[in-house]
Amino acid sequence: MRLSQLFTKTSKNVPADETAKNAKLLIQAGFIHKEMAGVYTFLPLGLRVLNNIANIVREEMDAIGGQEVLMPALQLKEHYVTTGRWSDEVVDNWFKTKLINGTELGLGFSHEEDLTPLIKNFITSYKDLPIAVYQVQTKFRNELRSKSGLMRGREFLMKDMYSFSLNQAQHDEFYEKAQAAYTRIYARLGIGDRTFMTFASGGSFSKYSHEFQTLSDAGEDTLYLSRKQGIAINKEVMNDDVVAELSIDRAELEEVKGIEVGNIFSLNTKFSEPFGLAANDETGVATPIIMGCYGIGISRAMGTIAELLSDDKGLVWPENIAPAKVYIARLGDSPAVVKQADELYERLTQSRITVLYDDRNARPGQKFANADLMGIPTRVVISDKTVEAQTYELKGRSSQEATQVSLQDLLKTLGA
């Protein structure tokens, strides 16, 4: 992508109506635009990041047998009446709407009620199990107060997966696989070292749920972390019994703040019972299917990464999810410089390396500041100097020093 073509621009001014670092930076760099509280547009560069994150999540879900679908946002009232979740007393963050004929509908905040009856159409035997179905979809939650930029929105992108198992053993096996997949996801997103599995409330479904909490002072949750064991306990379930059950020495627990970047929990037969979702076992006896639920807020993960991996110059994206791998800063517009920069851009693009090519008629400082603010992992400078020296200047986003390399070495470094 040539920056001269990109319709968004970075700004020297920080938005006044945001306090959260992630929102400030993402807006300043032109990645997102706020429509209203808790509702953001993803602009070209922001959408690339969002998609990159979603695709990593997809790969890991596929790797454990997840099958992707896309369910509607509009939700049938009767399904929620079946489970008792239509009531505003029970679910206080519903967005509800109506058809012109008056039929009430909901805007999905989760999809158990949509998927469970759907699965009933296909699954009837133990031979069909286990299965796991997921989607990457927009969720609507009428939060009393949205806040912190992408961290807590009213409309946000979420990956939600649901597993269906014949019995507890089969469920546990998949649950553990999902747990491992989640760990891999956060590692690939560049926040693995500070993300910990956390024992949290299982609600009305099970004893515990497992949250994945990324340590940050910007987080909303208070946790007690055992670095030694690499696990944490959410304050909401913290007590002596839990500590004992997990064989943790209470003295080593550290009180920290975390951002919930994922949550998995066992649903047991909470949804399969009311919908009559059962499978025949080997003896022909119908048994309720055991379900599990596995969520990751894709947009929240993006906000978390923006928040945590940034520095005083701007965003710092891990290579896996950056909107582009390379930023070509073309200094000046002498024919030799333009030619060389154009050729490098073509060459890298052909090698399927994503590039932001700063071909604008702007001063060097502006281009450097832009590259830093946007958080592009690698910067290549082409100028009269480098053309003359027959080198390319290479610099990582977080390194202080630039190096001069030959075209051959440059291509090698970039994997082209």
Next chain:
RNA sequence: CGGGGAGUGGCGCAGUCUGGUAGCGCGCGCGGUUUGGGACCGUGAGGUCGCAGGUUCGAAUCCUGUCUCCCCGACCA
């Protein structure tokens, strides 16, 4: 929902207390000089001050109502 703060060109702000029909910076257009860390000079365009009502000869400024945004708290199946 309770408490606090704030709405003035695309963005960031001043002006409001002490009414007299808007000003600065960034950005943008044009001309020129520049070109290795968000350049400089000149020139120009762009707002009627969130919205509605009221007071007044006159309202960005005072009064009432209302909408929106941010923060803290409560809430987060």
